[in-house]
Amino acid sequence: MGRKILFITTDQQRYDALGCNGGRIARTPVADRLAADGIVYRRAYNQNTVCMPARSTILTGQYPRTHGVVANGVPLPVDAPSVAAHLRETASYRTALVGKAHFEPAFDPALRFEENHRAARGETGSWRGFDYCVQAMHAAAVNDTLLGHYGRWLKAQHPEHLHSYAELLGAEPGGDTGAPEARHNVIPREWYHTDWVADRTIEWLDSLPVDSDWFCWMSFPDPHHPWDPPACEQSRVSWKDLDLPAGHPGSVDAVREVLAGKPPHWLAWWEGRWANAEGGPWTFAPHSLTDNQIREINAKTHVMNELIDEACGRVLRRVAERGWDADTDVFFTTDHGEMQGDFGLLYKGPFHVDALMRLPLIWRPAPSAGIAPAEVTEPVGQIDLLPTLCRIAGAPVPEWAEGAPLPLADGSGRERVLCEWDSQFPGYGMHLRSIYREGWLCTAYEESTDGQPNGLEETWGPQTLTPCGIHYDGTEGELYDLEEDPYQFRNLWNDPAHRGLRGDLVADLYDNLPAGRRTPLKVVSPA
Numbered sequence: 001m002g003r004k005i006l007f008i009t010t011d012q013q014r015y016d017a018l019g020c021n022g023g024r025i026a027r028t029p030v031a032d033r034l035a036a037d038g039i040v041y042r043r044a045y046n047q048n049t050v051c052m053p054a055r056s057t058i059l060t061g062q063y064p065r066t067h068g069v070v071a072n073g074v075p076l077p078v079d080a081p082s083v084a085a086h087l088r089e090t091a092s093y094r095t096a097l098v099g100k101a102h103f104e105p106a107f108d109p110a111l112r113f114e115e116n117h118r119a120a121r122g123e124t125g126s127w128r129g130f131d132y133c134v135q136a137m138h139a140a141a142v143n144d145t146l147l148g149h150y151g152r153w154l155k156a157q158h159p160e161h162l163h164s165y166a167e168l169l170g171a172e173p174g175g176d177t178g179a180p181e182a183r184h185n186v187i188p189r190e191w192y193h194t195d196w197v198a199d200r201t202i203e204w205l206d207s208l209p210v211d212s213d214w215f216c217w218m219s220f221p222d223p224h225h226p227w228d229p230p231a232c233e234q235s236r237v238s239w240k241d242l243d244l245p246a247g248h249p250g251s252v253d254a255v256r257e258v259l260a261g262k263p264p265h266w267l268a269w270w271e272g273r274w275a276n277a278e279g280g281p282w283t284f285a286p287h288s289l290t291d292n293q294i295r296e297i298n299a300k301t302h303v304m305n306e307l308i309d310e311a312c313g314r315v316l317r318r319v320a321e322r323g324w325d326a327d328t329d330v331f332f333t334t335d336h337g338e339m340q341g342d343f344g345l346l347y348k349g350p351f352h353v354d355a356l357m358r359l360p361l362i363w364r365p366a367p368s369a370g371i372a373p374a375e376v377t378e379p380v381g382q383i384d385l386l387p388t389l390c391r392i393a394g395a396p397v398p399e400w401a402e403g404a405p406l407p408l409a410d411g412s413g414r415e416r417v418l419c420e421w422d423s424q425f426p427g428y429g430m431h432l433r434s435i436y437r438e439g440w441l442c443t444a445y446e447e448s449t450d451g452q453p454n455g456l457e458e459t460w461g462p463q464t465l466t467p468c469g470i471h472y473d474g475t476e477g478e479l480y481d482l483e484e485d486p487y488q489f490r491n492l493w494n495d496p497a498h499r500g501l502r503g504d505l506v507a508d509l510y511d512n513l514p515a516g517r518r519t520p521l522k523v524v525s526p527a
Contacts, residue, residue, distance in 0.1 A: 002327070002394060003213070003329055003366045003393070004214050004324055004366075005330075005389060006218065006316075008332045008333070009055075009217065009218070010222065011051065011100055014340060015359060015360050017360060018031045018035070021040075026237070029313075030312045030316065034362050037367075038363050040362055040376070041363075043436065044358070045359060045381050045419055046336050047381055048421065049351070049352065051102050052527075054382060055102050055335050056080070058083075059080070059082055060076075060082065060386070061083065061383055061401035062401070063418075063513070065420065066516055068521040070520065070521070072526070074521050074523050075105060075113055082129035082130075083390075084128065084130045085128065086390065086398055087129075091213065092213065094131055094214040095130045095214070096130055096132040096133065096201075096204045097134075097135075097217045098133075098134055098197055098201045098216065098219065099136050099193075100221045102115075102137075106137060107527045108525065119134075119148045135149050138221045139166070141163060142168065150196055150197075153196070161186070164187040165185060166181050167226065168225070169527075175300070176296055177290065179294075181225045181281075182226070182293075182296055184231040187230055189230045189232055193220075194221075194308055197219070201216060201218045204216065205322065223304035227297050229300055229303045239298070242298055244291055248343070256270075263477070265350065268469070268470060269286060270343075271285070274468060277425055279350070280347030280349065281347075294346075298341060330363075331362065332361070333362070334360060336348060337357065343355075350421050350423070352419060353478075354488065357441075376406075376409060377410055379414055379415070380414065380417060382403075383401075385403070386403060391405045416436065416512060418512060419435075420433055421433075425526075426455075426457055427450055427466045429450035429452060430448055430472065431448070432445055433446065436482075437505060439483045440479065440481060441478075441482055442479050442502060442509065445474065446472070448472045450471055451467045453465065455522025456526070458524075477493040477502070477506075478493050479491065479492040479502050
């Protein structure tokens with residue numbers, strides 16, 4: 001018997017969601033115990049701030065510019081590398097993915113993409129290197145379109161709750177305060193997708209012989225919007241008792257002042273002069289948010305985080321009951337973060353700040369491995385996960401992997417981590433490149449390609465080429481001293497005193513970005 005791997009991901013979860021990372025509201029004792037017994041990475045970053053590129057990087061161990069999924073709406077090629085396939089083929093691991101995948105567009109009512117079509121066919125077998133794969137999204141259905149295996153299960157078992165979830169990306173007001181995408185979800189907790197994912201994970205583990213080596217990616221759709229945990233659980237956290245988050249500037253005037261110091265799309269979005277179509281609902285303008293709406297969304301998010309933690313606890317207990325705990329490595333992380341009131345904003349998108357880039361990342365090595373608990377402050381990225389999983393499994397790190405195994409302690413010499421953004425809508429054409437190094441976060445804005453084709457116009461029509469109204473000429477950017485300004489309120493990009501540092505960071509950024517594909521993949525769907 002070798003070491004088993006339970007790889008847990010959430011969706012759109014902030015670094016500070018967990019108690020071990022400074023969270024003060026949601027109770028996360030399971031994640032906190034993993035952190036106490038394992039390695040906590042204080043500066044883990046994604047390589048893209050939205051779902052499909054980040055998840056494709058986890059699967060392939062490559063930068064978005066290499067695997068090709070540079071934005072939501074670009075399907076990962078069917079021949080793309082897969083950590084699951086690699087572990088299966090080189091180390092005879094049994095493999096599973098339970099929950100949200102999102103390597104191919106989810107906006108797919110015609111079932112053009114295999115990820116969605118296989119669920120419609122009722123297939124749970126081999127896909128992208130996973131022996132077993134069942135999927136769940138943030139809701140069970142959109143209109144008459146069922147989403148994933150979970151949507152079909154809910155329709156068959158509890159059809160009265162098929163539409164209990166809030167509408168995704170509709171900005172429909174709900175909850176107590178009329179917050180966008182908030183709802184008092186009447187579904188019982190045991191049928192909510194968080195517990196469904198845990199149940200299916202336990203079922204798969206129970207199907208394995210005790211001497212199996214296995215890799216299980218347990219992927220929760222929460223706490224991604226819509227904010228609609230089961231109403232029976234919402235008394236856990238009262239929004240009326242919450243303060244505004246520390247990253248909120250504190251007033252309307254303060255929000256304006258902070259956003260005015262950033263590139264123009266920040267303030268334009270808040271004021272409703274520019275639509276953040278790539279990271280949230282088209283119709284949502286953040287200036288319409290009330291403080292109480294932010295509080296309610298945060299309260300519901302904290303509830304979602306608690307339910308995830310408890311679901312993880314159930315699965316870990318089952319691992320222990322099977323006699324596997326001493327030989328099981330456990331990871332806990334996410335794909336990207338959420339504004340959640342920082343800067344007076346919600347959702348995600350082309351905003352390269354810690355709210356979206358910085359990740360919770362915990363690795364509890366198998367106790368039998370004898371690896372000491374530690375806190376690592378050196379920068380690491382999602383590209384480093386695949387090489388780490390290979391090391392655990394005793395599999396060779398493939399030549400196509402672009403990261404390196406995660407360090408076990410500080411002192412490895414790591415200096416930087418990189419993140420990118422490329423627009424999915426050709427009318428936006430925004431391109432951001434970021435580097436975190438030595439406490440500084442620097443983002444260079446490349447010249448916009450707004451109005452230039454990228455493929456989406458072929459399926460969504462020529463109107464997608466209409467320029468969004470914000471154009472960057474390649475001289476703009478952002479620079480933050482995270483030691484002095486942890487919430488990134490003061491942009492130092494144009495500060496003459498920091499011009500030399502800015503130039504050094506930008507040069508370092510481009511020196512370390514891989515070349516990428518000669519011909520970019522086409523965007524074929526909005527998300």
